Amino acid sequence: MEKKPNVCMQDVQVRKGPWTMEEDLILINYIADHGEGVWNSLARSAGLKRTGKSCRLRWLNYLRPDVRRGNITPEEQLLIIELHAKWGNRWSKIAKHLPGRTDNEIKNYWRTRIQKHVKQTDNVSGQTSSRRNSQTDMIPSQTCNVASQMEFSYHPPCDNIMNFPGPFATETNENVWSMDELWPLQLLHNV
DNA sequence: AATCAATTCAACCGCCTCGTG
DNA sequence: ACACGAGGCGGTTGAATTGAT
Missing domain, CATH: 1.10.10.60 (Homeodomain-like)
Structure with missing residues (x-):
């Protein structure tokens, strides 16, 4: 030994x-x-x-x-937006409403896809609007607004956030x- | 074909909460 | 009531991949 x-x-x-x-x-x-x-x-x-x-x-x-991995459906996406508007960054809580999805996956999805879209939307529509200190301190009321914007402007074929990288492979x-x-x-x- | 930039996502970190002795 | 350990959660990082030039 x-x-x-x-x-x-x-x-x-x-x-x-x-x-x-x-x-x-x-x-x-x-x-x-x-x-x-x-x-x-x-x-x-x-x-x-x-x-x-x-x-x-x-x-x-x-x-x-x-x-479940990859291919977040438009339905799931809308649900994420909706629940995030309701609860903010409570990823695990949100994940409970998306069977097979993990909080980590939803968090990543939000940050990489949706938040990017949010920023673009902000730049276009509200350049004089309030500054954010970070990517993460968005409050629910803000995201609620964003959610409605996204729902009404949702056009999958050309929309950046709908370009999924493909299946898990x-x-x-x-x-x-x-x-x-x-x-x-x-x-x-x-x- | 090579290089650089942008994007994605698995994994880590630190804090908080809860259960147990 | 308190201390401690384990689990859970959200934020962040960095390597790998993809796309653009």
Whole structure:
């Protein structure tokens, strides 16, 4: 048995950054056997050199079998706008009303697609309107206004925000693999 | 074909809340 | 009532990808 320095041993062992396929499989298998929850001990027991938080995030945002990815529909988009107008940046609350969508995904979608459109709209229609300190401090009343603007000016074919990058298949990305690939492996592993 | 800029999104960070002893 | 740990949430970052020149 080699002796390791007892200083920050956990810190030394914690892995960060993109998940590997192997790690994903370990996590899927472990949760299939034991269920989710108690993430810190789950991470340890599963032999993953990740924090509990990291495992939870990976599972909730990516590995859960019911996670839907890509192709946010116009209906979903309108719902996001509507709910954001009602609740502001309460992403998890909004996500509960969009089955299969995660708070992270909705948050990203809002920031990259909708907020961009909001800014453009602001520039065109209200150049003298109030300044914002940041992208994130928009209050619900403002977004409500924006939501109505978007609904009435919604023209998918030429609208920037409706140009979805396409389905989930980004094969070139090393740590992105489809659930079609992962779940059969998980099942095989469990047999 | 090469380079640069813009965009996207997975993952991390820090704060807050809640449950438990 | 208090302290502590774990989980949850929103904000932010940075690598990868895509598009434009």
